[in-house]
Amino acid sequence: MKIGASIDGDLAAIATEILQEAEAAVTRGVFAAGRGLRDDWRGQVRASGLGSRLANTVRQADFPRSGTSLRAASLVWTEAPDILHAFDGGVLIRGKGGLWLAIPLPAAGVTGLGRQRITPWRWEQRTGMRLRFVYRRNGPSLLVADDARLNSRGLAAAKGGRRRRDGILTGAQTVPVFLLLRQVKMPKKLDLDGLAPAATARLPGAILGAWKR
Structure with missing residues (x-):
């Protein structure tokens, strides 16, 4: 076949x-x-x-x-x-050169001038207020705003009004604006x-x- x-x-x-x-x-x-x-x-x-x-x-x-x-x-x-x-x-994030990492608290807001990411310097430029360093031995240190108040949006703002004879601004608060950390562990x-x-x-x-x- x-x-x-x-x-x-x-x-x-x-x-x-x-x-x-x-x-x-x-x-x-x-x-x-x-x-x-x-x-x-x-x-x-x-x-x-x-x-x-x-x-x-x-x-x-x-x-x-x-x-x-x-x-x-x-x-x-x-x-x-x-x-x-x-x-x-x-990852673990550390401040450059041993500097602090400034973590904005709710009172800081989220943006600085020009809608840029908020930093202590940009916050001062935006508000015209000065930040003061507060060292804490048993917890994160802080950057705070003196003679301040929380506005209707929960943001730190300058407190107006008159000062008393002793120099105290009536109704003013010291408001924590930034949390200072040496390092931050980012969540996965x-x-x-x-x-x-x-x-x-x-x-x-x-x-x-x-x-x-």
Whole structure:
């Protein structure tokens, strides 16, 4: 008994067509997996309470920039690596050169002049008030504002009115504005590396789903 077989069509053309379909499927699948990982990162950042602004620092870039390839790749990264790393690893932050870390209390507000992050210097520039250092042996030291009051928004502000003969401003308070610490342990809120295996596991299905044949 003899068995014969033949190919109906141009073998080279068929192979080229299959290769092109494979390149397109791999490219679309890899890009889709990259977008999925980017969205997972962003979702975890938002869910941790760090906000959409920080979540949107997570970016994705696909390669090749145009066309298709069996060696397609998708890169996911963040434009705020130091911040995300701090919350991902729970790092210990120390003041530079042995200086204090100034942690704003609610009375400080959240921004200084020009909507910049509040610091003791920016707080003084914003309010026109001076801060006084208070050392505490058994607790964090403080920066406080004298002759102050808490306004309707709970922020430290200058106390107006007249002084008594002894120099005391009636109704004035000494308001803690900043907490001073030598170091701060950032809480671990993220596990971005833990999301990578799920993205890798989705890749074969994404490629097969993009295959036309």
